Amino acid sequence: MSNDVDNSRRKFIAAGVAGTAGLVLAPGVTLLDMANARPAGEAASSTKRWGMLIDSTKCATGCNDCVTACGKENGVASTGRPETDPQWIRKIELKEVKSGKSHSLPMMCQHCAEPPCVDVCPTGASFKRADGIVLVDRHICIGCRYCMMACPYKARSFVHEEHDDQNPDVPRGKGCVESCTLCVHRIDKDLEPACVEACSAGNHGAMLFGDLNDANSEISKRIATYATTQVRADLALNTGVRYQGI
Amino acid sequence: MINPAKRRSVLGWLAAALSALLLAGVMPATAADEHGAHSGHKLIAKGDKCVRDEEYMRRNHMKILKHQRDDTMRKGIRTTQDSLKNCIECHVNPKTNSVASSKEDFCMGCHTYAAVKVDCFECHSSKPKAPAVGMNPIITPEQQSEGKDKQSSLSGKMRWQMQAKQASLNMGEGVK
Amino acid sequence: MNNDVFRKSKDGAFYFVLGVIGLVVLAGLGAAYYMEHHGHVVTGMTNQIVWGLPHVFAIFLIVAASGVLNVASIGSVFGKPMYKARGPLAGLLAIAMLAGGLMVLMLDLGRADRLIIAMTYLNLKSVFALNVFLYTVFFTVVALYLWTMMDRKMHAYSKYVGFAAFIWRLALTTGTGAIFGFLVARQAYGTALLAPMFIIMSFSFGLAVFMIVQAVMYRWNDRVLDEAIQHRMKNLLAVFVAAVLYFTVVYHMTNLYFAKQTDFERFILLDGGVYTNLFWFGQILLGTLAPLAILFHPDLSKRSSWIVMAAMLVILGGFAQLYVLLIGGQAFPLSIFPGMVESSSFFDGRIHTYSPSLPEFLLGIGGVAAAALITAIAVKVLPFMPEDKVHKVIAAD
Ligand code: SF4
Ligand code: SF4
Numbered sequence: 001m002s003n004d005v006d007n008s009r010r011k012f013i014a015a016g017v018a019g020t021a022g023l024v025l026a027p028g029v030t031l032l033d034m035a036n037a038r039p040a041g042e043a044a045s046s047t048k049r050w051g052m053l054i055d056s057t058k059c060a061t062g063c064n065d066c067v068t069a070c071g072k073e074n075g076v077a078s079t080g081r082p083e084t085d086p087q088w089i090r091k092i093e094l095k096e097v098k099s100g101k102s103h104s105l106p107m108m109c110q111h112c113a114e115p116p117c118v119d120v121c122p123t124g125a126s127f128k129r130a131d132g133i134v135l136v137d138r139h140i141c142i143g144c145r146y147c148m149m150a151c152p153y154k155a156r157s158f159v160h161e162e163h164d165d166q167n168p169d170v171p172r173g174k175g176c177v178e179s180c181t182l183c184v185h186r187i188d189k190d191l192e193p194a195c196v197e198a199c200s201a202g203n204h205g206a207m208l209f210g211d212l213n214d215a216n217s218e219i220s221k222r223i224a225t226y227a228t229t230q231v232r233a234d235l236a237l238n239t240g241v242r243y244q245g246i
Numbered sequence: 247m248i249n250p251a252k253r254r255s256v257l258g259w260l261a262a263a264l265s266a267l268l269l270a271g272v273m274p275a276t277a278a279d280e281h282g283a284h285s286g287h288k289l290i291a292k293g294d295k296c297v298r299d300e301e302y303m304r305r306n307h308m309k310i311l312k313h314q315r316d317d318t319m320r321k322g323i324r325t326t327q328d329s330l331k332n333c334i335e336c337h338v339n340p341k342t343n344s345v346a347s348s349k350e351d352f353c354m355g356c357h358t359y360a361a362v363k364v365d366c367f368e369c370h371s372s373k374p375k376a377p378a379v380g381m382n383p384i385i386t387p388e389q390q391s392e393g394k395d396k397q398s399s400l401s402g403k404m405r406w407q408m409q410a411k412q413a414s415l416n417m418g419e420g421v422k
Numbered sequence: 423m424n425n426d427v428f429r430k431s432k433d434g435a436f437y438f439v440l441g442v443i444g445l446v447v448l449a450g451l452g453a454a455y456y457m458e459h460h461g462h463v464v465t466g467m468t469n470q471i472v473w474g475l476p477h478v479f480a481i482f483l484i485v486a487a488s489g490v491l492n493v494a495s496i497g498s499v500f501g502k503p504m505y506k507a508r509g510p511l512a513g514l515l516a517i518a519m520l521a522g523g524l525m526v527l528m529l530d531l532g533r534a535d536r537l538i539i540a541m542t543y544l545n546l547k548s549v550f551a552l553n554v555f556l557y558t559v560f561f562t563v564v565a566l567y568l569w570t571m572m573d574r575k576m577h578a579y580s581k582y583v584g585f586a587a588f589i590w591r592l593a594l595t596t597g598t599g600a601i602f603g604f605l606v607a608r609q610a611y612g613t614a615l616l617a618p619m620f621i622i623m624s625f626s627f628g629l630a631v632f633m634i635v636q637a638v639m640y641r642w643n644d645r646v647l648d649e650a651i652q653h654r655m656k657n658l659l660a661v662f663v664a665a666v667l668y669f670t671v672v673y674h675m676t677n678l679y680f681a682k683q684t685d686f687e688r689f690i691l692l693d694g695g696v697y698t699n700l701f702w703f704g705q706i707l708l709g710t711l712a713p714l715a716i717l718f719h720p721d722l723s724k725r726s727s728w729i730v731m732a733a734m735l736v737i738l739g740g741f742a743q744l745y746v747l748l749i750g751g752q753a754f755p756l757s758i759f760p761g762m763v764e765s766s767s768f769f770d771g772r773i774h775t776y777s778p779s780l781p782e783f784l785l786g787i788g789g790v791a792a793a794a795l796i797t798a799i800a801v802k803v804l805p806f807m808p809e810d811k812v813h814k815v816i817a818a819d
Contacts, residue, residue: 038322040323040324040325040326041323041325042323043317043321043322043323044321044322081463082767082769083468083469083470083769083775084462084463084468084469085469086469087469087767087768090766090767090768090770091766091767092758092759092764092765092766092770093764093765093766094759094762094763094764095762095763096761096762097761097762097763098761103762107758107766107770116604116605116606116607118545119547119548119604120548120549120550120604120605121545121548121550122540122544122545122548122550122551122554123539123540123543123544123545123551124543124544124545124548125543127320129320129321129322130321130322131322135319137319137320138369139315139316139319140536140539140543141532141533142531142532142533142534142536142537142539142540143531143532143533143534144531144532144550145472145473145532146548146550146601148469148472149472149473149605149608149752150604150605150607151607152606152607152756152758153756153758154469154756154758154768154770157469158462158469158472158532159461159532160461160462160463160467160468160469161460161461161462161463162461165371166369166370166371167371167375168331168334168370168371168373168374168375169331169375171369171370171371172369173368173369174368174461174532175368175458175461175462175531175532175533176369176532176533177532184322188322188324189324231758231759232607232758232760235606235607246759
């Protein structure tokens, strides 16, 4: 590129930096460890594996804060047609058949390390990022829905109708399959997923986000200390989302 | 009864029809190439210069966008210069607050003329995100890396102050 | 001359039939456009029942396509002259039905406009992508096979290409079965039994389709199918139908054996409503027992119209079977937390409902019509009518 273009913009450097910084922090947001921040031009790496720990004992029946926050963040709204409406995250109420004990917990894409949805996808649209986040590349998704058939958690939804109210950070549209992205656009800006943020903001503290590869992260420590479970552990998918208390 | 000659002519006709269909599929693409740079359309842009040479952009913007799209999608590289969001920030039509909602808007001006379907806005928002005050969306790669260095060399305290300032500037904007 | 399939006097009738079939194809394409334009919200498919009626049609056509080739294989690979004479027609039907099935599958995609992507971006680990490969080679091999069978100069190679087609056909059906076999999470599907079951289903459906098409062609030309040939084919069909029944029994028995599957079996066999009815009345009674009774009846089994009737029932039963397997298998909710009762706003733990819509049906039947259209045109321009030298046939067999 020509140099004069560079020069003509030099004056904006400061503003640009400020803008980038401004994107990083909004009021009331918990920052992750800033020393680990990944610059915008650097690719996500497998040194990290993002995961989540959900404590169902702290998750209250009827509380829907995470679901609401997710919908707002990602522009996933109900159309009043529940059977075709996509759901990225949902609250499941459980009752143990034998003991009658009940649990309430959020269920979303478990960001499996061995994701069946990725294995079956004919085009490679369903893929796992180096840092363990499982995503759908809507540019090459053909909408065959094989991944929905393969996911053991019913985590994926097909977009059955047109939308024009997308969040600029979260593209989504008719004819493709989608699921929880772990708020990848926020993670890339060093923010926690919207659901986790909302859960903390509501003082429930049932959701913890962090790096499963880092033995010193809060999440790794908790997993090392307490009994945690992977849902459908029998399938050996090595899920990134873990549960406590079920 | 169909004799072999007649049979052959039927097959020949089928082949001709097929190739005509194929040709028809190729035609719009060539037409688009020729008229990509038509001059009747008024360009909308905030800055004085685009991220690349204008002539280059006319013919190659899709390649740049596609390259960036794969980098961002697959690797999480989120440099702003070549991002679609950056394009939209700069080329948004103030009247419609969009780049693709009407024929007057930046993308649709050429694309309707050339009859080339834009697939981007089936999923991407054609509207800019409420911009941060004082932020110019256009940053060159050099500036980008400079900016990055500066950012990472900031002490935690300074960073906080800047962010706080930014946050106050963005009051109620809900910047995520 | 043996290509006098549709005699001049019936030309008008032929074009009329062709027109009707063409209209059905058009209706199917229209339906696909409608679904594409509005999104799948206009269909009965939901986030619970993600594959619906179009997939039942598509899978039937694809499975039958590979099975119909069996007729040709018996001729070329196992050297039976009676089947050899039927080889070309079988090859044609295989190509036509595969094309029809793939058409439905492609047009149902959420982004059918991205066909190029489906063919250029391949995830080689995916069974689906594997199937794309299997289908493409299948087309080529069968086309070659047709050539060796119909061109005298190529006759010598017919046996080898026929063998290749035979092997490939088994691979293809295994692949189709594996599409489901890989869905470990779903109770109806995650079993290796599905692959052989699909192969035997393909034999049965394919032969049934072949017998109907053959009967139509003979009737149209006022010719009578030799009794010995008819007898042999109906016996073969009976064997296949019985084999499918056997596999069905084994499938459900193994499921019942595993405690975690008993709920699902209860659903299909006892209280699944439409699926239970389709299973017992559609698949078992109409699609298996009734045709078996006809095919073994001392009197009826000699009448060609009854045999065609039996073949039609087999096809009907086939659709019922695929509907139960595909839709019924999805209607039963995923067990995400085994041992617990689940409920949510996303229909967890509840039986999912599905009511197919008209566009879906039109798309599916459009695929069948497309297969019929290809067959009708090909039969008109090329010699596909089976020509038997009856006495030789009997002697050689
Ligand atoms: S939970 Fe489902 S969608 Fe998410 S990675 Fe695992 S299989 Fe894929
Ligand atoms: S629907 Fe899209 S992401 Fe899912 S398997 Fe098909 S192409 Fe892949």
